[in-house]
Amino acid sequence: MSNKEYNFGKIEKKWQDFWESNGLFRVDNECDKDKFYCLVMFPYPSGTLHVGHGRNYIIGDVVSRYKIMKGFKVLSPIGWDAFGLPAENAAIANSIHPSIHTRNNISKMKVQLERWGVGYDWDREVTSCEPDYYKWTQWIFLKLFESKLAYKKKAAVNWCPSCATVLANEQVVDDLCERCDTRVEQKDLEQWFFSISDYAQRLLDDLETLDGWPEKVKTMQANWIGRSEGAKINFKLEGTDETIPCFTTRPDTIFGVTFMSLAPEHPIIKELINGTEYEKPVSGFVDRVRGQSTIERTSEGTVKEGIFTGRYVINPVNDEKVPLWVSNYALMEYGTGAVMAVPAHDQRDFEFARKYDLPIKIVIQPSNNETTLRPEDMEEAYVEDGVQVNSSQFDGIPNREAIPKIINFFEEKGIGERNINYRLRDWLISRQRYWGAPIPIIYCESCGAVPVPENDLPVLLPDHVEFKPHGRSPLDDVDEFVNATCPKCGSSAKRETDTMDTFVDSSWYYLRYLSSKDNTQAFDSEDVNKWLPVDQYIGGIEHAILHLLYSRFITKVFFDLKLTNFNEPFRNLFTQGMIVKDGAKMSKSKGNVVNPDLITEKYGADTQRLYTLFIAPPQRDAEWNDRGVIGSYRFLNRLWNNITEFEGHFKNVPDTEIKRDLFSEKSKELYRHINITIKKVTEDIEKSWSFNTAIAAVMELLNMVVDFSTGLKDKEFNDETDINDLNVLRLSLESIVKVLAPFVPHICEELWEILGHKPGIFSVPWPAYDEDAIAADQVEMVIQINGKVRSKLVVPSEINEDDLKSLVMNDQKIIENLDGRKIIKTIVVPRKLVNLVVR
RNA sequence: GCCGAAGUGGCGGAAUUGGCAGACGCGUUAGGUUCAGGACCUAAUGUCCGCAAGGAUGUGGGGGUUCGAAUCCCCCCUUCGGCACCA
Structure with missing residues (x-):
């Protein structure tokens, strides 16, 4: 009898080397048998992984290895989401160049991944901060620019003073910077955007095709896209030929409009009040409201406020003249920035009307004839369905039915049209920071914004840069970088100095794995068409909107450009839960990080893997x-x-x-x-x-x-x-x-x-x-009396009911418990139980 | 406010076409082994009553359906997540 010791250290090294030298995870691009693309979200090289990170990679590895044993050809790649602020901040703090810092971190983390025994095709490794990768991120920018999907505009944007850069809407959570929790400010800046909102409807519709996605993630995306259906109606500004369009989801309430509200940012305000007695007070109000943070302005407790502009608009359906106000609850970012206010049937308008003593006109009455609404009795807006009243030819029609009829009426009369609005805004991709892919644009005085020709890519990040953030991109101060010649006319010109949001880098990396070493193209269309969509994507729920929405968008753009033949990047998505310690997410600042290296040293990688998998169902958070x-x-x-x-x-x-x-x-x-x-x-x-x-x-x-x-x-x-x-x-x-x-x-x-x-x-x-x-020959059956277990019998599993009943009736415990009572009913569940109902 | 997920021993969790609640693991207790510590092995372990046999009770709370409910229905509470002055 031999009794070897379980020397996990030696064993784990031995087999990691074995897999490596046998190329267990190395696959070519041929699809000669059932393929399976198993993808884990590529890590940000922060330096060290903790056991919570491990869950993602371990789950992915289980899936890969299981599929290998099931005979699939498994593609399991890995890479590094290597651009981003922490490296730059570390550079500022410790004066290490971000590229060195990042490379150091990558080599440390690579060792950690290997120690866990998670298997990847390392030949396909990609690193998003390397020129051979970001060259193609820039190329993608050019493709979007050519397709008019990348554009520059001045807009009120989110500014994080601590990160000293702008942020996309998706990166602002409760008015705070997603990364550093600093309160963001609004700034009017000229910035680059991707037209993701052009894809809003497709991004929404195609969610239905994603059967392999968690409902939760799909709901979150649908909410984020925020589609609402309604109409755009043009109100004429009294005494002019100008119209002010407004969007409404309730065209059925058009006859109840008693005033109109403009967002304080609305561009028309200036000319409305210019030179009038209202100019001073209105612009004073506008300035005050615009000085408030989004939270102050939009939180529930905020009181509705407004001011009359002195002007009126004409309701196109009944030619009624209604006052035009500016109010803090109208938002420029949504719809047209103008709200047709119907206080009788909208709670916000109601509150506003009560405060400023504006009229309330009922146009929908409840259909049960018991109650009749009267403006003077109302304590809140009536927002339920009912029947149209005070609505001329639409009177008597249930309001739901009236909606399409009224919209048709608008269209016939040319005063409005069917319209759909989305909450989704365009994706702001400019960042005023160094450690990202430079936006490949050159500004020429005569030619304007000119894209860098493909042949000139990559636009390399210069090495010697002062990183200290000062509100402009650090690249601004690097003359060799800034000064360029216009690709069109050859005259001297300036480069764009903003870099791209790192979510651009990660929106396409799963394609690059098929062509990681190809320096002639971003990806090979034939190969990606063979291997994608990804069969299984695994990652954290925190990317439910950000990364997953951006990747879906970019995939659809490539599809439209005929670069690929698939509409969605990820067929199945699994979002694993967080591993928490002492009830909180692991983080260095909380000091509750569990170091996987110590566990591996003491018990081995297999123990750590097993515990991580055994701790809880993988989609759930676990302690x-x-x-x-x-x-x-x-x-x-x-x-x-x-x-x-x-x-x-x-x-x-x-x-x-x-x-x-x-x-x-x-x-x-x-x-x-x-x-x-x-x-x-x-x-x-x-x-x-x-x-x-x-x-x-x-x-x-x-x-x-x-x-x-x-x-x-x-x-x-x-x-x-x-x-x-x-x-x-x-x-x-x-x-x-x-x-x-x-x-x-x-x-x-x-x-x-x-x-x-x-x-x-x-x-x-x-x-x-x-x-x-x-199948067992014998089963243990539970014998109940009135639902309570009184005895158990081992019987042949195919016993017939009569034999079973007689066994039950001869059972000593049952006889004692029956105590002469009468059996009313006998329930027999084969192979499980007998319940005697007695009285 | 709206939408969604969850709530089961001291702890992580299991059981969902309604059928023995607490699998498996941690911890705890007792015993064994060991110079000792650790490791390991055996047994017990929801709670209450009982020396025991046994009995009662028990899945956030309250009601209901059913021979039978952690599971289905209604109401409520708590926690977490998403959206939220979106016209």
């Missing part, structure tokens, strides 16, 4: 418990010891086929449970990614195996039954090793070898199970 790790370690040791103890036996006793006629009671039961376990693990992985219960099932099986093997240890194996028993034991251990291989690959490789097989468990097919062997 890391250092003590809990030991349970996984114990389990692996028990498995190790059981196999190594029998190593000699397995070598000496012939590995003959299992003979069912030689089954003992115990070996038959074990054989049954081998099959049950294989089935359970397969289904848990396939159907619900319930790795925690899959592992629990294997633990149960091992507990049974340990019990079984105790009786076998000292046998001589001279008779057939004992040999058969040993081979059932062998089968059970081999099955455990196979089904655990995706979870704890190193120890399984080693044990597979110890069990006498040639190295390489991932070339072994995933085990099948024998459905016939799963």
Whole structure:
């Protein structure tokens, strides 16, 4: 009997080298068999990974390895989302160049990833801050520019004073910078945008095709896109030929308009009040409101305020003259910046009207004739459905039916039209920072904004730069960079000095993996068409909107440019939960980071992997418990010891086929449970990614195996039954090793070898199970009286109901409990229970 | 305010076509082993009553449907996430 020690350090190194030298994860671009593109969100090289990060990569690795055993050709690449502010901030703090800082971090993290035993095709590694990558990010900018999907405009944008740069709407959370939690300010700046809002409808519609995405993520995206259907109606400005358009989702209330509200930013305000007695007070109001932060202006408690402009607009449906106001609750970013106010049927308008004593006109009455609304009695707006009143030819029509009729009426009369509005704004991609891909544009006095010709790409980031942020891009101060010649006319010109949002880098990296070394094109269309969409994408829920929406947009742009033939980048998406410690997200500042290197050192990577998978269902947040790790370690040791103890036996006793006629009671039961376990693990992985219960099932099986093997240890194996028993034991251990291989690959490789097989468990097919062997001959049935368990009986599983009932009626415990009471009803659930209803 | 997810022992969690609540693991307790610590092995472990056999009770709270509810229905509470003066 040999009893080797479980030397995880040695074993893990051995098999990591083995996979590397055998190219387990290295695939070419040919699709000669079922392909499977398994993608984990590429990491930002922050320097160190903690055990919480590990979950993402470990889950991805389980999926990859499982699919390999299922016979798929698996593409599992990795790279680095390497541009971004932290590297620049670190450079400012420690005077290390961001590129050096980033490269150092990448090499540290690469070691960590390898230590976990997560397998990637490193030949495809991409790093977004390297010129051979960002050259193509710039090329993508040019493609969008050519397609009129990249444009520059002056707009009120979010400015983070701490990061000293602008931010996209998606990067502002509750008025705070998503990255540093600083309150953002509004600034009017000239900035570059991508026209993602042109794609709003498609981004919304195609969510329905994403069956493999969590509903939650789809809902979040749908909310973010925020489609609302309605009409745009033109109100004539009294005494002029000008019209002010406004958007409404309630054209049915058009006859109830009693005033109009303009957003303080509305460009028409100036000319409305110019030279009038209203000029001073109105511009005073506008300045005051615009000085407020978005939070102050838009939070629920904010009181509605406004001021009359002295002007009137004409309601085009009834020629009524209504006053034109400026109010703080009208937003320039939504619709047209002008609101037709219907106080009777809109709560905000109602509050405003009450405050400034504006008229309230009812145009919809509740359909149940019991109550009739009267303006003077109303305490809030009536926003429910009803029947049109005071609406001339539409009177008497239910308001829902009136909506399309009224819109048709607008269109016939040329006063308005059907219109759809989206909350989604264009994607602001300019950043006033150094560590990003320069926007490939040159400004020429005579030619304007000229794109850098493709041949001149990449526009290289200069090395020697003063990083201190001062509100302009640090590149602004680098003369060699700024000064250029116009590609069109050859005269001297200036480069754009803003860099791109790092979400541009990450919006297309999954394509680059197919062509990571190709310096002639961003990606090879034929290859990406073969391998994409990604079969399984795995990452954090925090990217539900940002990265995932941007990537969908870019994918659709490529599709439209006929560069690719797929409409969506990610067929299936899995969002894993966070691992928390002491109830909080792990972070250096909170000091609750669990260092994976220490765990690997003490217990090994396999233990860490197993615990990470066992801790909770993977989509749920989970609390890391250092003590809990030991349970996984114990389990692996028990498995190790059981196999190594029998190593000699397995070598000496012939590995003959299992003979069912030689089954003992115990070996038959074990054989049954081998099959049950294989089935359970397969289904848990396939159907619900319930790795925690899959592992629990294997633990149960091992507990049974340990019990079984105790009786076998000292046998001589001279008779057939004992040999058969040993081979059932062998089968059970081999099955455990196979089904655990995706979870704890190193120890399984080693044990597979110890069990006498040639190295390489991932070339072994995933085990099948024998459905016939799963059925039990005997089952334990629960016997209830009035729903309470009173006895249990072991009966043949195919027993007929009469035999069963007579067994129940002869059961001593049941007789005692019945105590002569009368049985009214007997419920029999085959193989499960009998319930006697008595009185 | 609207939409969504969740709430089960001391802890992580399991059980969903309604059928033994608490699988599996951690922790705890007792015993074994060990010079000792650790590691390991065996047993117990929801709560309450009981020496025990056994009984009662129990899945956020309250009601309901059912022979039977963690699971289905209604109302409510708490936590988390998303959206929110979006016309």
